Amino acid sequence: MTSLEEYIHKNRRKKLKFYSSILVIVIFLVYFINFDIFIFINGLPDMLDLLKRILKPNFSYSDVVWEALFDTIQMSVIGSFLGIILSIPFIFLTSENVCFSKVVSSVLNRIFAILRTIPSLIWAAILVSVFSIGKFSGTIALMIIAFLISQKLLRERVEEIGENILNSTLAIGASKIQMMKYSVMPELRKHIVSTFFIVLESNIRSATILGFVGAGGIGQIMWRDLNHLRYDNLATIILILFLLILSIDFLSLFIRSEKKIVKFKINTCCNFILYDYLKKIFIFFFVALMLFVLKNYFNISGERFLKGILQGKVILVRMCHLNLSYFPKIISGVWDSLLIALFATFFSGIIGFVLSYFTAYNSSPNKYVSILFKGLINIMRTIPPMIIAIIFFRGIGPGKLAGALALTVYTSGTLTKMYSEIIENVNKNVEDSIRSTGAKKVGIYVSGLYKETYPSFIGILLYRLESNIRNSTILGIIGAGGIGTLLNMNIIWRNWENVGLIVVAIGLMIGTIDILSKKIRMRVK
Numbered sequence: 001m002t003s004l005e006e007y008i009h010k011n012r013r014k015k016l017k018f019y020s021s022i023l024v025i026v027i028f029l030v031y032f033i034n035f036d037i038f039i040f041i042n043g044l045p046d047m048l049d050l051l052k053r054i055l056k057p058n059f060s061y062s063d064v065v066w067e068a069l070f071d072t073i074q075m076s077v078i079g080s081f082l083g084i085i086l087s088i089p090f091i092f093l094t095s096e097n098v099c100f101s102k103v104v105s106s107v108l109n110r111i112f113a114i115l116r117t118i119p120s121l122i123w124a125a126i127l128v129s130v131f132s133i134g135k136f137s138g139t140i141a142l143m144i145i146a147f148l149i150s151q152k153l154l155r156e157r158v159e160e161i162g163e164n165i166l167n168s169t170l171a172i173g174a175s176k177i178q179m180m181k182y183s184v185m186p187e188l189r190k191h192i193v194s195t196f197f198i199v200l201e202s203n204i205r206s207a208t209i210l211g212f213v214g215a216g217g218i219g220q221i222m223w224r225d226l227n228h229l230r231y232d233n234l235a236t237i238i239l240i241l242f243l244l245i246l247s248i249d250f251l252s253l254f255i256r257s258e259k260k261i262v263k264f265k266i267n268t269c270c271n272f273i274l275y276d277y278l279k280k281i282f283i284f285f286f287v288a289l290m291l292f293v294l295k296n297y298f299n300i301s302g303e304r305f306l307k308g309i310l311q312g313k314v315i316l317v318r319m320c321h322l323n324l325s326y327f328p329k330i331i332s333g334v335w336d337s338l339l340i341a342l343f344a345t346f347f348s349g350i351i352g353f354v355l356s357y358f359t360a361y362n363s364s365p366n367k368y369v370s371i372l373f374k375g376l377i378n379i380m381r382t383i384p385p386m387i388i389a390i391i392f393f394r395g396i397g398p399g400k401l402a403g404a405l406a407l408t409v410y411t412s413g414t415l416t417k418m419y420s421e422i423i424e425n426v427n428k429n430v431e432d433s434i435r436s437t438g439a440k441k442v443g444i445y446v447s448g449l450y451k452e453t454y455p456s457f458i459g460i461l462l463y464r465l466e467s468n469i470r471n472s473t474i475l476g477i478i479g480a481g482g483i484g485t486l487l488n489m490n491i492i493w494r495n496w497e498n499v500g501l502i503v504v505a506i507g508l509m510i511g512t513i514d515i516l517s518k519k520i521r522m523r524v525k
Helices: 004-032 037-054 059-094 102-116 120-131 135-159 163-171 176-213 218-227 231-256 269-297 302-320 324-359 367-382 385-396 400-424 428-435 441-452 454-478 484-492 496-524
Strands: none
Touching: 004 324, 037 231, 037 385, 059 102, 059 135, 059 176, 059 218, 059 231, 059 269, 102 135, 102 496, 120 135, 120 302, 120 454, 120 484, 135 176, 135 454, 163 176, 176 218, 176 231, 176 367, 176 400, 218 231, 231 367, 302 496, 324 367, 324 400, 324 441, 324 454, 324 484, 324 496, 367 400, 385 400, 385 454, 400 454, 428 441, 441 454, 454 484, 454 496, 484 496
């Protein structure tokens, strides 16, 4: 039996080991990313000067922005909706604890993991090459991104469902399908709503990047203003995007708080039958409305669609013929992209952990602090990483350090948003049980809410690592280092054989991260 003294010594050794590991990681990342505090301090005046110019919006430009913003919202909502709807059947086929075959779930997860490695910009560039510039290509690209993101996030939520819940349903004679309907779907429903808003926000930001290759939306005018150094116009776009994402955030919070507009008192059999009948009518008209909207939205002829498919086939065949002689050139790019992603994920994890305490309404000191920090993280998430990188370029010059810092700012906002929402979904009993011991707000957060959500926090951190690898490739396009520079050059020159090899290299990198992240998630579960 362990004595109290042994337990204290063991606990101290454990903490010493943990903090030593953190210190080693910090030294490793700071050294290889070439972080120099003096360069950063010397560059601050220039960065603040550019930031000051960006903070002066040209309100007369808003008329131009609204039209493009409407297109972006259309693209993002339709792309997110279709992506999540398409992902639901595959969630049941890829979740190991509910799928009928572990082989099937494993094979499908591998395929989706490979597809997730392809940055959104590549999807858009290929689709623009196939179907020409415009909203159609952009929406399909956003749908693919939404499908892949929601499939991963929702699958992880299903795999977190306890075996006892699933086994208890099967024990009363329920089939696998009945188990999914009555045990899995109720647990999954609230995550579907929050995932939709996460994907929607992600798609709105992605739309600003897709404009770079002509995929329509607000991104096209953003890149035009950036090339013409119209920072006042850029400020107007960022301000409107911020207001849009803030509105989505509050809408998400309202819906997740389950404040039903119409309340049904289901306390009799007749009420239940009426409720079930009205629900079916609502679903029928909703599906009919969506089909009508989609038919009018995707205004593309069958002939043009088939022609695009044939063009896509040519590009795909060329991408499959990998130019292996190009491989030595991409090794250093892959290494730099990996370092940028690791740096941003590690430091944003620390920052996000602190910010989440102030942001979640059930852990924050009070609701005004929570609203203030929700606004702050929305600003951090709204400004595209490419714009943040350009601000860092002004102070510390192009390179991987600027890319790493830009991604750290962006990821801190995104991670805080995702983790604070998970904290807000924690059962209130956990919070009350810790409070009953006399613990203060910080104690409740660290000893109760964080420990309860620790696996989810690690899962989000690992998910952000994968996203940052993709984002680091995109940042490379504007000179932030990494493999993105090579990728951009080859897309512009239509060297699809080299693009194919780069995609494979990125896929191997993210695939390795995915395998490691899965092992880590299973360990902390």
